[in-house]
Amino acid sequence: MAARQTVCVTGAGGFIASWHVKLLLSRGHYAVRGTVRDPGDGKNAHLKALEGAGERLQLFKVDLLDYDSVASAVAGCEGVFHVASPVPSSRSTNPEVEVIAPAVTGTLNVLKACYEAKVKRVVMVSSVVSVGVNPNWPKDKAFNEDSWSDEDICRKNQDWYYLSKTLAEREAFAYAAKTGLDIVTICPSLVIGPLMQSIVNASSKILLNYFKGDRETVENRLRNVVDVRDVADALLLAYENPEASGRYICNSAPIKVSDMINILKSLYPTYTYPRSFVEVEESSTYSSDKLQKLAWTLRPIEETLRDSVESYRAFGILD
Template structure:
């Protein structure tokens, strides 16, 4: 396969980023991956990926340290900015723990991209930068023009949503000022098999549904997308010259109870929850803009089966 050039993936050891790092060499790219500690056991899976020896170079980088980011990006044609702080529990100091690293980290990446004359930057944003908007008309389809309301995020203490919203809006401001070619992807709940050894938040959610037992679960509307389809979407908007702006990335809409019923029928031996509390319907979302570029999503059952298989292999369901 002809080489398509070099690209950098920030936060290469993360859930979505790992699948992207796996996908890129198979499509002809050489990859620079940024991680906090290349020798850390949390990043060991990256070195085991196919063709990693020839096509993957890991860089020790901190998003708040501009020079380390710049070193990783120099010589690359494109950059996928996937690194972002995700809270694992209660956030005591949102400015320091989430907002500052997300915003400053994104701007450092973009400045390094400008300096290195990168052709295109694809940013992994989130549906939480879209949907937290109480003023959006109730029955209107939520599309890429909708932005989360920053004040509403603050008032409701949704600090992760706030960090993603500010980081993405700052990225667009920077792109406007600098002329840098930026595209963003806003995925919904991302599930699917894991490559990394540490359990990410969305995988924890599915594991809880498989082991929930007697606890009561909110029967909310879930918008789900496979982690491998998100990686494909990121590459698609990078390669398609006509790609521009924001892209919502979601494949399946399902209520929690229906998802649990599906899991129970596939895996009757697991202790899935039986009690549900009803909650508000939630907004309607569409990936039509992304699908027009040519993205096809895999069936939900395939995602669930591959997820559970990966949890079993990791010993998470023993």
């Protein structure tokens, strides 16, 4: 049995982080500190109910913009998983304050606390949005870890979330270069999969929209998606593998919207789905070859879609 390790997960009540906390607790040898805005909030109840949580999970009240609260959660940890990041639900009126500052300043506060606490490795969740806004990338080539999103284009298009993820990831590697802190980033595509709580996150809403029947026609775009449980696996692989370094794109095989809906129809024929599709000439794809070299494996898309729907039904989100 491996020796007990204390690790911290920021934004522990979020979609990805919740599954990651569950994975860490299931391993038996991790004691987990989860940062949340309010440990007593009912939306964190699902974490306290996890197997092993009673003995090995502590929730810390942390504001990522308050360095001292971050440092108190990180002190004494061997590893940190920085998962928290603001995801705006609508167009921001003050993006610098509402989206960019929390992402960048919050990340730097976490990294500074990790450096001061002599944390062995930080694994940070970024996104493929920090990879794929790159007009200079060859059109017929899948994006890989060498590509960075163009910050000027993100600003021009007012893609503030894209910009926040790009800036935060760049700042992380700049901090690593300056201090020697061991930082690895995971860049997932659209994260879907079963919910652990009744709160529907932004990416799950995209999948749920296919069931509403209020849009007869949808764009038949190529979707880059990944199962939330596979993202959790990637975070742990990146932490535990000594050879892991730099960035890792985390994406399954791209799938057309029409193919996703056909799978859902075959599993759940009684819902009302879009009836027709408009073909879209857009085929950005992302290569996870580097991550797969760490022995990362993927669930079948059918399993992801089925488990997602079953969780929506269990929480009464789908009638």
